[in-house]
Amino acid sequence: RRIPSAPFWITLLPLFFEIDQQQIFRQYIAEPLFKHGAIKIFFAGQWNVIVQRPSYVSEVFKKEQIFNKSGNQKKIPHSVLAEFLGSNIISARDEEWRCYRTVIKPGLQRLFHAKPIVENAKRLSEIIWQQQGRSSDKGIEIQNIFQRYSSANLVSCIFDRSDLSSQMMCMENEVPLHSTQLTLKRYLFRPIFMSFPALDRLASVIPSRTKARKLIRQFSDLLQKEILDDLAQQKDRNGEGDYLGDRLISAWHDGTLTTQQVRDNLNVLYVAGQENPQLLMISSLYLLGKYPEIQEKLRQEIKAYSISNAPSMDWQDLPYLTSTILECLRLLPPISQLINRRTAEPVWLGGHYIPEGTYIGYNSYATNRDPSSWGPDTDEFRPERWGATDEQISMNYRSAKAHAEFISFHGGSRACLGEKFALLEMRVTLFVLVKSLRWKLDPEWKDRMTPVCTLTSPLLFGAYHRFVGWSLAPTRRSSCFYPGLE
Numbered sequence: 066r067r068i069p070s071a072p073f074w075i076t077l078l079p080l081f082f083e084i085d086q087q088q089i090f091r092q093y094i095a096e097p098l099f100k101h102g103a104i105k106i107f108f109a110g111q112w113n114v115i116v117q118r119p120s121y122v123s124e125v126f127k128k129e130q131i132f133n134k135s136g137n138q139k140k141i142p143h144s145v146l147a148e149f150l151g152s153n154i155i156s157a158r159d160e161e162w163r164c165y166r167t168v169i170k171p172g173l174q175r176l177f178h179a180k181p182i183v184e185n186a187k188r189l190s191e192i193i194w195q196q197q198g199r200s201s202d203k204g205i206e207i208q209n210i211f212q213r214y215s216s217a218n219l220v221s222c223i224f225d226r227s228d229l230s231s232q233m234m235c236m237e238n239e240v241p242l243h244s245t246q247l248t249l250k251r252y253l254f255r256p257i258f259m260s261f262p263a264l265d266r267l268a269s270v271i272p273s274r275t276k277a278r279k280l281i282r283q284f285s286d287l288l289q290k291e292i293l294d295d296l297a298q299q300k301d302r303n304g305e306g307d308y309l310g311d312r313l314i315s316a317w318h319d320g321t322l323t324t325q326q327v328r329d330n331l332n333v334l335y336v337a338g339q340e341n342p343q344l345l346m347i348s349s350l351y352l353l354g355k356y357p358e359i360q361e362k363l364r365q366e367i368k369a370y371s372i373s374n375a376p377s378m379d380w381q382d383l384p385y386l387t388s389t390i391l392e393c394l395r396l397l398p399p400i401s402q403l404i405n406r407r408t409a410e411p412v413w414l415g416g417h418y419i420p421e422g423t424y425i426g427y428n429s430y431a432t433n434r435d436p437s438s439w440g441p442d443t444d445e446f447r448p449e450r451w452g453a454t455d456e457q458i459s460m461n462y463r464s465a466k467a468h469a470e471f472i473s474f475h476g477g478s479r480a481c482l483g484e485k486f487a488l489l490e491m492r493v494t495l496f497v498l499v500k501s502l503r504w505k506l507d508p509e510w511k512d513r514m515t516p517v518c519t520l521t522s523p524l525l526f527g528a529y530h531r532f533v534g535w536s537l538a539p540t541r542r543s544s545c546f547y548p549g550l551e
């Protein structure tokens with residue numbers, strides 16, 4: 066009660082008009098959301114409450130027993146999305162979640178070595194440079210390249226599949242896992258089915274939804290084959306037991322997890338572990354392309370180090386690199402909106418009464434830009450706001466997370482388990498790219514956060530939609546590249 070409602074049709078606007086989601090946010094959501102700290106939004110066939118004010122978000126994070134996790138398999142069990150994600154570590158709760166976490170957490174919190182990422186990043190700059198060479202003065206499309214690159218890092222560092230990683234980084238190679246994922250994204254996240262998942266009940270008579278279900282099975286089979294079956298066949302893996310793939314296999318063999326639970330978790334870990342870093346990389350390239358003076362300042366900071374230092378780099382020596390990454394994460398969080406909690410009982414949130422059974426979500430994009438936390442220049446890209454030394458930056462980072470003022474990785478007991486890996490990956494990526502190349506935005510590219518997606522061209526929403534909700538990330542073809550220092 067007393068929470069304002071956004072017009073129910075706004076999630077459909079991009080179907081009919083060439084309108085960017087950032088514009089929808091500013092025009093219809095921002096004012097009531099910032100004023101009341103919460104707003105009602107129609108999504109996935111029902112009204113949901115999105116909380117924005119840090120004190121409310123903090124309550125939601127702390128009180129999991131009231132704000133229960135409730136993923137798609139509970140909310141919209143008949144939907145294509147629920148079939149894809151099933152029951153997994155992100156959406157499960159209580160015993161089921163603890164069981165998944167015991168298996169998965171050690172695999173994501175190991176000590177990761179930077180070397181495989183450095184090798185992939187060097188190859189990435191070569192690929193970009195070659196493609197730019199063929200495109201003369203025009204920009205090049207970077208989504209596909211970065212999907213391969215972030216997949217390569219994930220499979221080598223998290224799943225110990227370095228041969229698959231090399232295949233991903235060879236652009237001439239057709240890699241079925243990569244191409245199936247690309248096609249699946251195009252089918253899975255069509256906005257009309259996201260807003261009205263009841264339509265998925267008719268999937269058998271809607272060819273594109275039948276195709277989506279078929280692609281889901283194909284993708285899941287491929288993941289199992291490429292990652293788990295290949296690892297299981299390697300006989301000399303003694304002592305490698307902390308890799309995530311090995312842990313999933315052991316849990317499968319000793320009956321801790323069923324086949325379906327292994328497959329569902331593998332799907333979600335692959336998608337979360339690949340796509341979120343990809344979105345962050347593209348947003349960072351976009352922001353650094355848009356603000357060349359910040360790109361240059363970063364280049365100055367790292368100029369004393371060479372790429373050969375990167376595998377053993379002490380990242381504390383590069384505070385501006387850290388603050389730039391945090392600022393990119395603040396302004397364009399990869400999961401900008403997520404609705405996956407449900408109230409287990411009636412509850413007061415600040416002055417707002419919320420009935421039992423209400424779906425609750427967060428809008429990280431808005432919370433991360435709250436002027437009362439970040440000041441009047443909150444919408445500006447200003448890495449300096451995080452501090453000048455590594456110590457100051459760490460302190461500000463911890464404080465902003467503790468007060469739910471920076472929620473890109475969410476918080477509380479259900480905060481992201483891949484944060485450590487994602488930050489390492491991002492540091493190495495920017496370090497190598499800024500050393501090897503200079504880039505700017507393609508002057509012909511229209512600066513927008515979501516791709517054109519009308520009823521006549523319902524395409525390419527994949528990289529922009531997360532689980533439930535939407536994500537803001539710059540659209541394709543955003544950069545022109547020039548040689549950097551090395």
Ligand code: HEM
Nearest residue numbers: 154155338341342345399473474475479480481482483487
């Ligand atoms: C920039 C990169 C990333 C961002 C911004 C991000 C963001 C998030 C967010 C917001 C959540 C909470 C979801 C919720 O509230 O339901 C989450 C959870 C999670 N993330 Fe990430 N993520 C990133 C990278 C990764 C990577 C690389 C992995 C693993 C390979 C990963 C694994 C997980 C897992 C397992 C959870 C569930 C934690 C739990 O509920 O116990 N994430 N992530």
